[in-house]
Amino acid sequence: MAKSTGVETHATPVGESYKSGDEGLRVSDGSHSMEMRNENDDVDPEVVAVGIEALERKQKHWYSYVLTRDFWIVLVIGQVLALCITGTNTFSTLLVNKGTSIPAFQTLFNYVLLALVYTTYTIYAYGPKKYFKLLLVDGWKYIILSFLDVEGNYFTVLAYRYTNLLSAQLINFWSIICVVIVSFTFLKVRYKPFQIIGILVCFGGMGLLIGSDSITGGTGSSISTQVKGDLFCVAGATFYGISNVFEEWFVSKRPAYEVLGMLGLFGIIINGITAAIFDRSSFHGAVWDGAVGGYLVGYTLILFTFYSLAPVMFRMSSAAFFDISLLTGNFWGVIIGINVFGYSIYYLYPIAFVLIILGLVCYFLAGSVLGDSRKPWLGANQEGGVAGLGTAKAKAVREARREGVVGGGSV
Template identity: 45%
Template structure:
């Protein structure tokens, strides 16, 4: 722990026959709340005969396409498109001589803070929000530190290496996220999930080969080794923050997690920007196109940060990171128009291969099996409410 205070425990899950409605948050229903009791097994694959094999394979394939899986697949592609937009806008900002990585992401954290913190105060009360900061703030500070420095290093990497290298090296977040998911939540992976990861990586390799054969470029590369190192360290921090945020968001309301992330992120990166970029901020160009790019970057990243916890709940942080691999496909689509890329035929095969890997990831396992989703506001909030509602408190 960072502080000497002992955080009060969160409320234990109530029995199904005696729910506490005032403690359930985010409109969570039985689909997401009781995943440990409503997990559905996949149909067995039968090898009795060729016809039975085909029928059972089709039944297994059809069982994957539940509402929850489809939503997680679509949400994953939305965040993938958002991250591509941030990569492209960052590349354009670098090309225009606007290189302030900490200031650039400061806008994001401040937006998260001003949107989600007031709603948290509305739900908990100002005193309740203060207790969240006092008891659980150290957790969110660690999350924000990993996230802020990951964003800083990733944006910094664009100064030294090219767009595609940045997106490819960012995939290092996958094994990092797997390790910390196991460490924090004891997540177990089936062989089909590992196979799905390998299939997604194969799709990524196709994009790499396509890029190398066509010699696609981006902005001028100044120090590729340095930029690649920044990207690898940033991807490692991303993996840590993704697993940590999934751990938190499965237990806490979205607005609490995002509001705290925005608050601590604003404090950390605001201080960092004041130290590192107070001189450079007056030397970079400030004009209409720059403002438009910053607005696009912040909007895309705000949507990205809002949707990511939803994907964590619907599936997992690892599935989320696998979904981001398709950002390389979307990145090349942008590259066709902005950077005049010339696609190789493997480029068109890579995207369906990545989607096939995402389907394979849940060939045996189910989204419900990835962890319990039981978002509840902290127990100390309701202890205060109970005191106010008691006869002694009213008297």
């Protein structure tokens, strides 16, 4: 899931049309007469400003955010996503063990499901005319997002031909570095000291996992095969890192169903071409039986769940926190590996898991009470953003209502 490097980050006054390219394309909210304007973009910017100010007054301590409900929700969602990644990695390993290595083809069904659910709803919400206008104006951005996402999936799954579950999960390490570099350079994100310390603590936990793998014998693969698998992991992580930043930018400005629908639509095309080019020989030589069918169904459903939850995580936190949360997938992978693949656990694994969790907590110490949900590219009062589920703008509106600044209703 990705972010482009040349995206516009200017804010648009609420009430005016959101500009995409040279044409105004209004992205609507919850009503079905959706005029393609940002969700709840008719919210008075002064209301949002009052809500943000009220929220900031609640910050009594430097560690206030880690005591909020939002932080624990983000932490739990991160672990659910890590379990989803562990699940898809497990099914990929099971497929390879059965003699079925079809990296592009096995992910195609996820994009089909995304398109069936989210593209269908987007067309229903916007209407065919405005939906096709969206395709013409912003389709190229979604093509970039989809390409990055498809290739990230392809190289990650391809790595399972040459490595196993534990080693392949090292991709999260490099993707975090990519996320930080891209966010800092193109989205003007500035990391606080505790965020940097938190990331370094997570890296320390990751180092223990790598050390444990080395001590216990790692994958048992030959060195040349292992290196090839590691290179594919790095390629997948690079695509993932960039795509995660791009997706965070998108879902902060657009309805999540639009982003997921476009990702599914263009993902089918790009993934289909990738499968036709690279999976032809392996497809014919693959084993096809009931077990393989079950693995593909399990892989698709878990991946679809992952894609559906990711926009909420990107809105409530950030691509960086999203990626460091996935580091715990290595620990969950060990639990699966012990029970499914007969791996043995080393005493450093639980210590590494605790270190990563501590790093996640440390990431939000001495930060804003809004955490990473307040995006710097959306303006001081998030005027360039969507007021959808999990966004700082939606939180501000709810707080303003509690303060009696604006009437009822739902965001």
